[in-house]
Amino acid sequence: MTNRRGIWAIYRFEMARFGRTFWTSLVMPVITTSLYFIVFGSAIGSRMDEVSGVPYGAFIVPGLMMLSMFTESISNASFGIYMPKWSGTIYEMLSAPISPLETITAYVGAAASKSIIIGVIILATANLFVDVEIAHPVLMAIFLVVIAITFCLFGFVIGVWAKSFEQLQVIPLLVVYPLTFLGGAFYAIEMLPPVWRTITLFNPVVYLISGFRWTFFGVGDVPVEISIGAVLGFFAVLLAIIFWMFRTGYRLKT
Amino acid sequence: MAAGKRQGMDPIIDIRGLTKTYAGGFTALKGVDLSVKKGEILALLGPNGAGKTTLIGIVCGTVTPSGGTVLVDGHDHRKEWRAARSRIGLVPQELSTDAFESVWSAVRFSRGLFGRPRDDAFLEQLLRDLTLWDKRKAKILELSGGMKRRVMIAKALSHDPDILFLDEPTAGVDVELRRDMWEMVHKMRARGVTIVLTTHYIEEAEEMADRVAVIRSGEIVVVDETRSLMRQLGRKTLTLNLTEPLSEVPPDLAEWAPRLADGGHELIYEFDTKAEHTGVPSLLRRMTDIGVGFKDLGTRQSSLEDIFVDLVHKREDA
Ligand SMILES: Nc1ncnc2c1ncn2[C@@H]1O[C@H](COP(=O)(O)OP(=O)(O)OP(=O)(O)O)[C@@H](O)[C@H]1O
Ligand SMILES: [Mg+2]
Numbered sequence: 001m002t003n004r005r006g007i008w009a010i011y012r013f014e015m016a017r018f019g020r021t022f023w024t025s026l027v028m029p030v031i032t033t034s035l036y037f038i039v040f041g042s043a044i045g046s047r048m049d050e051v052s053g054v055p056y057g058a059f060i061v062p063g064l065m066m067l068s069m070f071t072e073s074i075s076n077a078s079f080g081i082y083m084p085k086w087s088g089t090i091y092e093m094l095s096a097p098i099s100p101l102e103t104i105t106a107y108v109g110a111a112a113s114k115s116i117i118i119g120v121i122i123l124a125t126a127n128l129f130v131d132v133e134i135a136h137p138v139l140m141a142i143f144l145v146v147i148a149i150t151f152c153l154f155g156f157v158i159g160v161w162a163k164s165f166e167q168l169q170v171i172p173l174l175v176v177y178p179l180t181f182l183g184g185a186f187y188a189i190e191m192l193p194p195v196w197r198t199i200t201l202f203n204p205v206v207y208l209i210s211g212f213r214w215t216f217f218g219v220g221d222v223p224v225e226i227s228i229g230a231v232l233g234f235f236a237v238l239l240a241i242i243f244w245m246f247r248t249g250y251r252l253k254t
Numbered sequence: 255m256a257a258g259k260r261q262g263m264d265p266i267i268d269i270r271g272l273t274k275t276y277a278g279g280f281t282a283l284k285g286v287d288l289s290v291k292k293g294e295i296l297a298l299l300g301p302n303g304a305g306k307t308t309l310i311g312i313v314c315g316t317v318t319p320s321g322g323t324v325l326v327d328g329h330d331h332r333k334e335w336r337a338a339r340s341r342i343g344l345v346p347q348e349l350s351t352d353a354f355e356s357v358w359s360a361v362r363f364s365r366g367l368f369g370r371p372r373d374d375a376f377l378e379q380l381l382r383d384l385t386l387w388d389k390r391k392a393k394i395l396e397l398s399g400g401m402k403r404r405v406m407i408a409k410a411l412s413h414d415p416d417i418l419f420l421d422e423p424t425a426g427v428d429v430e431l432r433r434d435m436w437e438m439v440h441k442m443r444a445r446g447v448t449i450v451l452t453t454h455y456i457e458e459a460e461e462m463a464d465r466v467a468v469i470r471s472g473e474i475v476v477v478d479e480t481r482s483l484m485r486q487l488g489r490k491t492l493t494l495n496l497t498e499p500l501s502e503v504p505p506d507l508a509e510w511a512p513r514l515a516d517g518g519h520e521l522i523y524e525f526d527t528k529a530e531h532t533g534v535p536s537l538l539r540r541m542t543d544i545g546v547g548f549k550d551l552g553t554r555q556s557s558l559e560d561i562f563v564d565l566v567h568k569r570e571d572a
Contacts, residue, residue: 001336009366013355020354088350092409095314095344096367097336254276254317 006098007106014080014110029068029118033125036064040186052188052219057130062213063185065122069115069144070151070180070205074172077111077155082168085159100246108152115148132216140215146231147208153238160245179205189221204230265289265325266417266448267313272322274308274472282308284472285322290417290450295443297463297480298452299562305472306452307347310419314344327416340368343410347421347452349402353395357386357405360394361412368413377412384408384438400431407438418442420451424458436462456562460484468562484555491554492534494521497547506544510537521548 018025040060051059084090093103126132134140162168183205189197200206201222211227214220220227267290274283282305290296298306311317313324313331315338324331326338352360361377381387384404389397394405403423410418420439424432432455439449439462453459459466460480467477476483499518510533512523525532541548 003336003369005366005369005371009363012366013352013359013363016359017354087352088346088348089352091314091316091344091346091350092364092367094316095339095342097339097369098367099336254311 003096003098003102006096007102007109010093010098010103010106011110014107015113017080018076018110018114025114025118026121029121030125032068033064033122034129036060037126037129051191052217054217054219055130058132059188059213059217060186061123061126061130061132062216063209064126065119065144066147066205066209066212067177067180067185068122069119069148070176071172072118073111073115073148073151074155074158074176076114077108077152078159078162078168078172079155080107080111081156081159082162082165086165100242104153104156104242104246108149108156111152111155112145112148115152116144119144119148134216135218136215140212143212143215143231146235147212150231150235150238153235153242157238157241157245176205179203180209184209184221204234207231208234264292266292266327267450268323268325269309269313270323272309272312272324273320274305274312274317275320282472283312283319286469286472286474288467288474288477290448291465293443293446293448294464295439295449295451295462297459297466298450298469299454299456299459299466300452300469304469306469307421308472309469310344310421310450310452314342314419315339316344316346340413341416343413343415343418345403345406345410345418345420345423347425349399349406351394351402351405353393355394356391357381357394357397357408358390360405361408364409365412370413376414380408380411383441385434400427403427411442415447417448417450420449422452422454424453424455432458489524490527490532492523492525492537493552493554494523494541494548495519495550496521497549500546504544504546506540507537507546510540512537521546 037057040056049056084093123132158168158171182200183203184200189200189206189210192200207222207227207230210220210222211224211231214224214227267288269286269288272283272286273281275281286305286309288309298309300306308317312319313326315331315335324338326341329337329341331338355363358377358381361380362372365372365377378387381390384407386401386404386408389401394402397405407420407423423439424435427435436458439451443449451458451462463480465478466480466483468475493515496519500514500521501518503512503514503521507521510523512521514520515522523533523537525534
């Protein structure tokens with residue numbers, strides 16, 4: 001027996017929370033995307049013309065989407081579970097007939113929904129500046145969804161782990177943002193000197209961005225099979241962490 | 255649903271050998287046995303840190319027990335947690351609510367969380383009963399503390415539970431609201447809801463509870479019906495208004511160990527109602543013999559508070 005109504009209640013609650021900041025959530029990605037295009041696309045891109053056979057303006061679109069989705073997913077999902085912990089309202093979830101898995105489904109589902117919406121908004125905004133053709137639309141959609149869910153799971157883990165607002169911010173800021181920036185969001189790995197190219201291959205984000213870009217242009221830094229493997233592997237690792245956390249009541253129950 | 259009739263011997267909650275040692279190594283519960291009867295109001299009394307909140311937390315699922323079992327209407331609260339939890343509503347000690355939610359969406363959320371289908375009529379009645387209906391559209395952060403507490407009660411009742419846990423429902427609540435709260439608790443009991451509450455106000459337990467359990471340092475010290483507890487452990491005080499004030503207790507009365515009050519105008523004698531000889535007739539006789547006259551006399555039953563203080567201190571001394 002699944003508590004579907006319970007999942008739906010949390011999902012709705014979370015979506016309503018996003019809804020309260022609807023315009024900021026909606027306008028922010030439009031503005032940042034436009035700024036990126038003005039700076040990178042026009043100022044720099046006009047001197048770069050093509051990367052891996054793709055016009056630079058279009059080339060940065062997948063990276064831009066990933067960058068926003070990583071940060072949005074992590075911050076929304078971590079905040080979503082951290083708030084009840086911090087304010088004490090988590091008592092209700094712990095005392096309700098809802099399982100950990102159902103709770104995660106609701107929180108991660110809501111956060112991922114928001115990330116996907118933002119991803120689509122960025123794509124639409126980018127389309128105002130450049131023509132973006134998507135070579136493999138179905139795969140692109142699957143990538144988008146799986147990556148959104150994966151990073152929301154990651155965010156959820158951070159939210160459960162964090163004991164302070166500072167800890168909540170530290171991983172996105174110190175780990176995810178730099179890794180994404182250095183992960184080929186705005187350039188192709190082949191453009192780097194050989195040593196850096198090797199070092200960069202240790203950055204897991206490279207595989208995600210490369211795979212996502214492949215679904216757009218059919219070219220990537222690494223073969224798409226490896227990217228798919230990386231996405232699924234990342235997903236599996238997070239699921240494992242979450243199951244371990246809940247089995248042990250980690251940091252939620254005393 | 256005649257509550258009175260259902261209230262029988264069968265426990266709706268059965269707690270056996272419950273222990274809890276917190277991560278820091280502190281043992282908050284040392285083997286608690288307690289049953290709660292269907293339809294009753296049980297008051298859990300105990301000083302700060304006695305383990306009341308811990309006990310409630312374990313039954314409700316917010317705290318993991320270290321050992322022991324809890325059956326909620328026959329369902330093991332860990333193995334059959336869904337069945338157990340769906341019967342229970344919890345109002346925790348701390349006021350914690352989602353500040354930006356409206357009252358209405360908060361109670362709707364709680365009902366959904368417990369897996370119950372949407373029922374606006376039920377929720378409307380609930381909010382009316384708690385005089386929150388006018389505030390249904392208000393954000394919770396706009397409400398006063400007492401109203402917030404009522405919202406928490408509404409949330410706890412939104413899924414129509416059979417058992418309600420109220421952890422200090424009247425802490426920091428004014429006299430009027432406390433009266434309202436008592437009335438509400440009585441109403442719920444009349445509807446057949448079993449209620450377990452904790453409080454530091456003894457008068458509250460005396461007023462509301464069918465039974466009282468006293469917990470101290472993680473152990474249940476006594477569980478009994480409120481009235482019989484008072485009868486058994488109750489002490490009475492005899493107050494005599496003297497015709498002539500005394501400066502000190504006459505040596506002839508020393509064996510009763512009375513004390514003087516009100517500047518020597520009153521002689522007070524405490525006696526045990528359980529004792530075979532209360533000592534009252536002999537005291538009065540002796541007073542007549544030595545010529546200490548009195549205009550008036552009265553006796554007072556000691557309150558649950560006296561009993562409680564007595565109990566807690568007795569154990570401390572032991
Ligand atoms: N999370 C925790 N970690 C460690 N110790 C705890 C924790 N929660 C409670 N305790 C300890 O367990 C004991 C019992 O606490 P509990 O909250 O159950 O008491 P209480 O009877 O509800 O007290 P009060 O009347 O103050 O609410 C206390 O000594 C408390 O310090
Ligand atoms: Mg307490």
